[in-house]
Amino acid sequence: MVKKTGGALFSTLKIDPSSGTPLYRQLEVKIRQIILNGQLAAETRMPATRQLASDLGISRLTVKNVYEQLIAEGFLWAKQGSGTYVARIQNNDFHAQTFARKQGKVPLAQRLSARAAWIGRSKATTRLDRVRAFRPGIPALDLFPRRAWADAYSTVLRANNDDYLGYGPSSGLEDLKQAIVEHVLDHRGIECLSSQVTITSGAQQAFSLVALALLEPEDIVWMEDPGHIAIRDSMRLLGIDVRSVPIDAEGFCLDHAVRRYPQSRVMFTTPSHQHPLGVVMSLNRRLELLDYANQSGSWVVEDDYDSEFHYTERALPALQALDSDGRVLYVGSFSKSLFPALRLGYLICPPDLARSFAAAQTLLSQNVSLLQQKALANFMLDGSFNAHIRKMRLAYRQRRDRLIECLERYASDLFELAPCHAGMHLIAWLKAPQLSDSEVAECIWAVGIDCLPVSIFCDKERLRPGLLFGFACAAEIHIERNVIVLSEAIRDNLQV
Amino acid sequence: MVKKTGGALFSTLKIDPSSGTPLYRQLEVKIRQIILNGQLAAETRMPATRQLASDLGISRLTVKNVYEQLIAEGFLWAKQGSGTYVARIQNNDFHAQTFARKQGKVPLAQRLSARAAWIGRSKATTRLDRVRAFRPGIPALDLFPRRAWADAYSTVLRANNDDYLGYGPSSGLEDLKQAIVEHVLDHRGIECLSSQVTITSGAQQAFSLVALALLEPEDIVWMEDPGHIAIRDSMRLLGIDVRSVPIDAEGFCLDHAVRRYPQSRVMFTTPSHQHPLGVVMSLNRRLELLDYANQSGSWVVEDDYDSEFHYTERALPALQALDSDGRVLYVGSFSKSLFPALRLGYLICPPDLARSFAAAQTLLSQNVSLLQQKALANFMLDGSFNAHIRKMRLAYRQRRDRLIECLERYASDLFELAPCHAGMHLIAWLKAPQLSDSEVAECIWAVGIDCLPVSIFCDKERLRPGLLFGFACAAEIHIERNVIVLSEAIRDNLQV
Numbered sequence: 001m002v003k004k005t006g007g008a009l010f011s012t013l014k015i016d017p018s019s020g021t022p023l024y025r026q027l028e029v030k031i032r033q034i035i036l037n038g039q040l041a042a043e044t045r046m047p048a049t050r051q052l053a054s055d056l057g058i059s060r061l062t063v064k065n066v067y068e069q070l071i072a073e074g075f076l077w078a079k080q081g082s083g084t085y086v087a088r089i090q091n092n093d094f095h096a097q098t099f100a101r102k103q104g105k106v107p108l109a110q111r112l113s114a115r116a117a118w119i120g121r122s123k124a125t126t127r128l129d130r131v132r133a134f135r136p137g138i139p140a141l142d143l144f145p146r147r148a149w150a151d152a153y154s155t156v157l158r159a160n161n162d163d164y165l166g167y168g169p170s171s172g173l174e175d176l177k178q179a180i181v182e183h184v185l186d187h188r189g190i191e192c193l194s195s196q197v198t199i200t201s202g203a204q205q206a207f208s209l210v211a212l213a214l215l216e217p218e219d220i221v222w223m224e225d226p227g228h229i230a231i232r233d234s235m236r237l238l239g240i241d242v243r244s245v246p247i248d249a250e251g252f253c254l255d256h257a258v259r260r261y262p263q264s265r266v267m268f269t270t271p272s273h274q275h276p277l278g279v280v281m282s283l284n285r286r287l288e289l290l291d292y293a294n295q296s297g298s299w300v301v302e303d304d305y306d307s308e309f310h311y312t313e314r315a316l317p318a319l320q321a322l323d324s325d326g327r328v329l330y331v332g333s334f335s336k337s338l339f340p341a342l343r344l345g346y347l348i349c350p351p352d353l354a355r356s357f358a359a360a361q362t363l364l365s366q367n368v369s370l371l372q373q374k375a376l377a378n379f380m381l382d383g384s385f386n387a388h389i390r391k392m393r394l395a396y397r398q399r400r401d402r403l404i405e406c407l408e409r410y411a412s413d414l415f416e417l418a419p420c421h422a423g424m425h426l427i428a429w430l431k432a433p434q435l436s437d438s439e440v441a442e443c444i445w446a447v448g449i450d451c452l453p454v455s456i457f458c459d460k461e462r463l464r465p466g467l468l469f470g471f472a473c474a475a476e477i478h479i480e481r482n483v484i485v486l487s488e489a490i491r492d493n494l495q496v
Numbered sequence: 497m498v499k500k501t502g503g504a505l506f507s508t509l510k511i512d513p514s515s516g517t518p519l520y521r522q523l524e525v526k527i528r529q530i531i532l533n534g535q536l537a538a539e540t541r542m543p544a545t546r547q548l549a550s551d552l553g554i555s556r557l558t559v560k561n562v563y564e565q566l567i568a569e570g571f572l573w574a575k576q577g578s579g580t581y582v583a584r585i586q587n588n589d590f591h592a593q594t595f596a597r598k599q600g601k602v603p604l605a606q607r608l609s610a611r612a613a614w615i616g617r618s619k620a621t622t623r624l625d626r627v628r629a630f631r632p633g634i635p636a637l638d639l640f641p642r643r644a645w646a647d648a649y650s651t652v653l654r655a656n657n658d659d660y661l662g663y664g665p666s667s668g669l670e671d672l673k674q675a676i677v678e679h680v681l682d683h684r685g686i687e688c689l690s691s692q693v694t695i696t697s698g699a700q701q702a703f704s705l706v707a708l709a710l711l712e713p714e715d716i717v718w719m720e721d722p723g724h725i726a727i728r729d730s731m732r733l734l735g736i737d738v739r740s741v742p743i744d745a746e747g748f749c750l751d752h753a754v755r756r757y758p759q760s761r762v763m764f765t766t767p768s769h770q771h772p773l774g775v776v777m778s779l780n781r782r783l784e785l786l787d788y789a790n791q792s793g794s795w796v797v798e799d800d801y802d803s804e805f806h807y808t809e810r811a812l813p814a815l816q817a818l819d820s821d822g823r824v825l826y827v828g829s830f831s832k833s834l835f836p837a838l839r840l841g842y843l844i845c846p847p848d849l850a851r852s853f854a855a856a857q858t859l860l861s862q863n864v865s866l867l868q869q870k871a872l873a874n875f876m877l878d879g880s881f882n883a884h885i886r887k888m889r890l891a892y893r894q895r896r897d898r899l900i901e902c903l904e905r906y907a908s909d910l911f912e913l914a915p916c917h918a919g920m921h922l923i924a925w926l927k928a929p930q931l932s933d934s935e936v937a938e939c940i941w942a943v944g945i946d947c948l949p950v951s952i953f954c955d956k957e958r959l960r961p962g963l964l965f966g967f968a969c970a971a972e973i974h975i976e977r978n979v980i981v982l983s984e985a986i987r988d989n990l991q992v
Contacts, residue, residue, distance in 0.1 A: 021681055029685055029817065036783075036818060073812055074779035131662040141658040150653040154646040162637040165835040166627040185517055189525055201697060201839075201864065208860050217713045217735060234859035238734075239713060283570035287532075316569055321525065322532060339661040341866035343697075363730035364704055368697065369865055370837035473658075 009039060010047055015056050023058050027066045035075050035086055042088035046076060132450040133474035133482050134403070136276070136425040137306075139336050140395055140472050148384060152375040168370040171358035172199025172346070176373045179380035180332070180346050188307065189317030190330060190348065198347045198357045201368045202340075203305060203333040206347040207231050207268075210301055210329060211238050213353065213360040215265060222257045222264040226457035228275055228303065231268055244459040247274055251281030254288050266299045266329075267292075271319040272307040273422050276457050276468055280422075286319050293327035301329045308337045308389050309472075310422035311397045326350030334376065336424060336472075337389055342372060392472075396424060399471040402479045407469075410480075411487035414496060415467075424472035427454065430465040432496045437465035440490060447489040449482050505535060506543055511552050519554050523562045531571050531582055538584035542572060628946040629978050630899070632772070632921040632966035633802075635832050636891055644880060648871040664866040667854035668695025668842070672869045675876035676828070676842050684803065685813030686826060686844065694843045694853045697864045698836075699801060699829040702843040703727050703764075706797055706825060707734050709849065709856040711761060718753045718760040722953035724771055724799065727764055740955040743770055747777030750784050762795045762825075767815040768803040769919050772953050772964050776918075782815050789823035797825045804833045804885050805968075806918035807893045822846030830872065832920060832968075833885055840864060840872060888968075892920060895967040898975045903965075906976075907983035910992060911963075920968035923950065926961040928992045933961035936986055943985040945978050 013030050015023060034040050046052075049067060053060040067084050070076045077087045131138055156164055171177075177194035184190040200206045207230075215221070217239030223232055225244035235242050243261040246253045252269050267289065271281035281289075293300050302319045320330040333345035349357050361367055379385050400420060407415055407428060415428035430437060437453035444451055444467075454466035474482065490496060509526050511519060530536050542548075545563060549556040563580050566572045573583045627634055652660055667673075673690035680686040696702045703726075711717065713735030719728055721740035731738050739757040742749045748765050763785065767777035777785075789796050798815045816826040829841035845853050857863055875881050896916060903911055903924060911924035926933060933949035940947055940963075950962035970978065986992060 025682060025685065028813070029687065032685075032813070032818070033820075036820065131658045138662060141661040144661060146653045150650040153649055153653075157642045157646040157649075162627045165637040165640060165837045166634060167831075167836040182517075186521060189521065189528075191525065204858075205860070212733060230859055237708060237856075237859055317524070317528070322528065324529075324532065335663075340663040341661045343863070343865045360733075362700075363726055363733055364701070364860075367839070369839045369868060372865060372868075 009034065010052055010055060013056060015058060017058075024062050024066050024069075027056070027058070027062065028069060031066065031070060032073075032075060040086045042086055044086040046084040046086065048083065130450075131473060132448065133478060134425075134469040134471060135450040135473055136452050136468040136470035137336065138470055138473035139339060139424065140392060140399075140475075141339055142473075142475055143392065143395055144339055145384070145388065149375070149379070152379050152384075153371060155378065156371050156374040164370050164374055166370065168367060168373070169358075170362035170367050171354075172197065172361075172367060173370060173373040173377060175377035176380075177346075179377050179385075180348075183380060183385070184318070184330070184332065184348065188304065188330075189321035191321070192348050193351065195354050196348050196351055198349065198354075198361050199368055199373060200345045200347055200361070201343040202335050202345040203303060203331050204230050204234070205364070205368075206331040206345055207301070207303075208234060208364060209347060209357055209360050210266060210299075211235060211240065212364055213356045214299060215240055219265045220262050222261060222267045223459075224252055224269060224274065225459045225461045226276055226454065226463065227268065227459070228270070229457060231303075232459060242459075244461065246461055247277055247279055249279065249282075250285040251279050252285060252289065254285065254292060258292065263296050264298050266301055268301045268303065269319070270303045270305065272304050272316060273310075275303065275305060276425070276427065276452075276454065278418065278420065278423060278427065280316060281319070283316075286322055290319070290323055290325070290327060294325045299327055299329055301331060303331045305331075305333055306336045306423045307332075309393055309396050309424060311393070311400065312421045320348065326352060329353075337385070337392075338376075342376070344368060344372060344376060396472050399474055399476055399479065400426065402476050403469060403471040403474065403483070406480050406483035410483050411490075414487055414490055418466075425468045425470040428467050428469060430467070432494075433464055435465050435494060435496065437467055440465070440494060441467060443489050443493045444486045447485050449486045449489075451486075505530065506548055506551060509552060511554060513554075520558050520562050520565075523552070523554070523558065524565060527562065527566060528571060536582045538582055540582040542580040542582065544579065626946075627969060628944065629970035629974060630921075630965040630967060631946040631969055632948050632964040633832065634966055634969035635835060635920065636888060636895075636968055636971075637835055638969075638971050639888065639891055640835055641880070641884065645871070645875070648875050648880075649867060651874065652867050652870040660866050660870055662866065664863060664869070665854075666858035666863050667850075668693065668857075668863060669866060669869040669873060671873035672876075673842075675873050675881075676844075679876060679881070680814070680826070680828065680844065684800065684826075685817035687817070688844050689847065691850050692844050692847055694845065694850075694857050695864055695869060696841045696843055696857070697839040698831050698841040699799060699827050700726050700730070701860070702827040702841055703797070703799075704730060704860060705843060705853055705856050706762060706795075707731060707736065708860055709852045710795060711736055715761045716758050718757065718763045719955075720748055720765060720770065721955045721957045722772055722950060722959065723764065723955070724766070725953060727799075728955060738955075740957065742957055743773055743775055745775065745778075746781040747775050748781060748785065750781065750788060754788065759792050760794050762797055763789065764797045764799065765815070766799045766801065768800050768812060769806075771799065771801060772921070772923065772948075772950065774914065774916065774919060774923065776812060777815070779812075782818055786815070786819055786821070786823060790821045795823055795825055797827060799827045801827075801829055802832050802919045803828075805889055805892050805920060807889070807896065808917045816844065822848060825849075833881070833888075834872075838868060838872070840868060892968050895970055895972055895975065896922065898972050899965060899967040899970070899979070902976050902979040906979050907986075910983055910986055914962075921964045921966040924963050924965060926963070928990075929960055931961050931990060931992065933963055936961070936990060937963060939985050939989045940982045943981050945982045945985075947982075 015026050017023065049060050049063040053063045067076060071078055074087055076084050078084050131141060174194060176199060177197040180197055181192060181194050200209060218241055220241045220243060221235055222245050223242050225246055232242055245257045251271060251274055271286060289300055304318055318330060320328040330348040334342050347357060404417060407417060414431060416431055418427040420426035430440060437455050441451055441453045452468045454463055511522050513519065545556050545559040549559045563572060567574055570583055572580050574580050627637060670690060672695060673693040676693055677688060677690050696705060714737055716737045716739060717731055718741050719738050721742055728738055741753045747767060747770055767782060769776065785796055800814055814826060816824040826844040830838050843853060900913060903913060910927060912927055914923040916922035926936060933951050937947055937949040948964045950959055
């Protein structure tokens with residue numbers, strides 16, 4: 001049975017010569033759609049190429065090429081001397097039916113859509129795409145030596161070495177690992193071998209690696225509360241049981257966790273500078289933590305996210321430097337010491353886990369950009385990295401001082417400032433305890449200024465309302481105006 | 497009780513003035529270790545700074561600074577007018593005991609060490625760090641326009657826009673997503689919106705995202721066998737139940753899977769060019785697959801890893817272009833069209849999953865280098881990307897032809913070549929069926945030449961022995977010599 005095609009169907013096709021897409025491609029896509037949608041039954045005769053070309057105002061050769069392509073694909077078939085027909089595609093009627101049926105509702109499984117909604121609500125995705133004063137966690141992008149970095153990158157590219165364009169070793173480039181080994185020894189008192197280092201695309205990937213290498217769903221981890229949002233969310237997403245541990249004046253309340261929770265497999269901590277409260281973990285608490293890890297066979301993740309920046313005395317050495325039993329996984333990042341768009345960080349693991357982490361990194365993402373790894377290795381080895389950190393330490397201290405000065409001058413009715421001796425943000429507690437810090441942050445965002453409410457870092461803890469103001473990314477000359485604008489916005493819009 | 501310190505303990509400290517590490521840092525580390533190891537009990541009096549400085553041959557000021565630092569840290573304490581003492585650290589005796597106890601065996605949990613060993617054995621990590629002829633999956637690094645790329649990167653860096661140094665949007669840079677939308681429409685017949693695109697650090701990260709967004713442990717996925725090693729390993733590592741589906745002349749044997757396995761949640765496929773066998777999935781098989789996905793509410797992952805390179809006719813459009821029900825997740829990569837060290841790829845998901853994937857990317861790794869994303873967007877928009885692909889298509893065809901010619905001339909006793917109309921490698925089946933292809937690959941590696949055995953891609957399937965020879969990365973002038981060397985190595989070392 002040969003069906004005549006309805007010429008009307010084809011004359012309504014929309015082919016747009018002004019679009020960037022080639023005409024043959026547009027026509028192919030349309031004809032395929034028509035066949036798949038069941039609008040052209042099997043054995044229907046196609047219009048002659050000359051006819052269709054004239055109807056659509058395109059060249060006959062284009063139509064001919066499209067027919068040939070669709071014949072090659074099995075959508076059409078050519079009968080010698082008789083023209084071109086729609087092929088009998090197995091199930092194509094059925095496919096057309098199911099297509100129609102599914103126009104209604106896509107039957108996404110209940111639990112998957114629940115999960116999708118849950119991921120969609122994660123606070124970790126909040127406004128990462130724009131940089132405004134006083135975004136916490138963003139370094140001084142205005143002071144970054146762009147030309148020096150561009151040169152470092154170009155130098156690597158122009159080196160006549162194909163290896164730098166390839167995948168490279170899963171765990172990272174040896175040159176960069178060596179540079180990191182020296183850096184953590186000098187700055188953090190950590191003695192390790194380059195084989196213990198895995199290069200990651202930042203701290204967050206290091207945490208994912210920890211989960212991939214050491215954890216299984218339903219394993220229990222202990223995590224600071226308030227604490228790192230993305231760690232908490234990503235662990236829960238992986239089915240890991242996250243128990244929240246409060247913070248006291250000495251840091252992570254180990255006792256609280258030991259008394260109440262089942263044994264942990266991994267404890268996520270920020271000993272140098274608690275995130276976000278800024279508490280430095282006491283030596284005794286550090287030793288207790290290591291001891292617990294040792295006795296229970298669990299691991300401590302030390303997230304040393306902004307340890308390069310301290311303003312009053314030398315920083316305490318890393319927790320890892322106290323660990324003689326291979327229980328600490330140390331996580332560092334260049335997002336804060338250089339800039340986030342680099343996407344480079346590292347994890348230092350105990351020697352017996354090194355091979356697992358290298359392989360886990362291959363399975364997770366096949367490592368990070370080798371060109372940027374090599375450029376960074378050179379940047380560290382020639383002293384540019386240390387020089388940059390020293391400069392930033394001075395700049396951030398000045399920005400911190402200026403921010404404190406302005407907040408005290410213009411907003412002392414609104415905020416009570418927490419002490420700030422390190423890091424890239426300060427915490428301003430709201431004097432009006434009835435305010436929601438999220439609402440205050442929204443109100444500030446509305447006038448073009450960024451900050452983060454303390455409450456988004458909390459899981460079970462309910463702290464008084466407060467804001468994190470990042471001073472590192474705020475150019476000094478704009479600080480005063482920004483503080484005036486944000487404090488007026490709060491007074492004008494909220495019941496303070 | 498005040499204990500006198502044994503001067504001997506300190507005089508044996510090794511301080512190395514020629515090491516790159518500052519003296520104060522070396523001394524601090526040693527003293528901390530001694531205290532933590534329990535070699536100095538609480539209340540022990542420390543040597544006078546002058547004495548220790550003289551014993552160690554370093555300046556008194558250095559020793560003084562170290563003591564002050566250790567006092568600040570809580571390891572030591574100063575008694576006015578009486579000297580410096582080891583602090584009573586809570587649990588320090590206990591800590592010293594556990595340290596001694598653990599010198600024996602670290603009690604790693606059984607299942608974790610089993611997993612670590614399992615990850616360590618993953619074949620996905622094989623020799624990624626060196627680029628040699630005939631490594632499969634590596635493009636022509638020798639032909640890459642390095643200067644043009646360096647310029648593209650520098651241009652972005654020098655643009656006066658802080659946003660390019662920041663984190664950027666989780667799901668990737670809008671400019672790059674737009675360029676990808678145009679590319680997949682022109683080259684693969686895919687119509688999508690930029691909101692459906694998530695930028696990843698390559699295909700492997702896209703697969704991890706699929707697992708994170710759509711799968712839970714014990715979910716069942718169907719996967720081609722032979723097939724992509726790293727997908728299979730990483731899914732199993734996440735506790736997902738991977739069922740292996742054989743390949744026939746039309747591709748993925750859907751019937752086999754439907755008859756034998758419980759319903760899948762996700763099917764991993766390579767419709768354009770089966771990895772590694774090279775079969776093109778037939779139109780009927782494609783429609784069956786989509787239909788099954790649609791009826792069962794499962795998803796098809798289309799890994800379109802090397803679709804830019806086809807040598808005889810235009811490529812079939814992507815499976816995604818046939819999908820009207822939102823069941824296909826399309827994965828593309830720039831590792832093969834440009835170079836692996838970029839670490840850039842993308843995932844195109846159905847519109848209803850877009851937000852989940854963006855958020856999953858934030859939780860997994862906070863996205864990929866914004867600088868390289870912007871450089872690539874410019875490279876695509878100004879036509880450099882398409883020009884490069886066209887050039888590579890010609891170059892790879894020449895390299896393929898040369899490789900086939902040389903294998904036929906010098907190694908026709910050893911190999912039977914599979915047809916090769918697309919992609920970056922060809923399969924040479926070994927004529928001697930008793931040989932292990934892994935052993936043959938080792939034998940070739942030993943003479944400085946790379947290739948991959950077919951068997952490492954197999955899960956349950958047992959195929960005849962064969963080798964994948966990647967021709968894309970092999971400069972034409974070296975192909976003949978390499979073929980002669982490798983075929984002689986096989987004849988000399990193995991019973992052929």
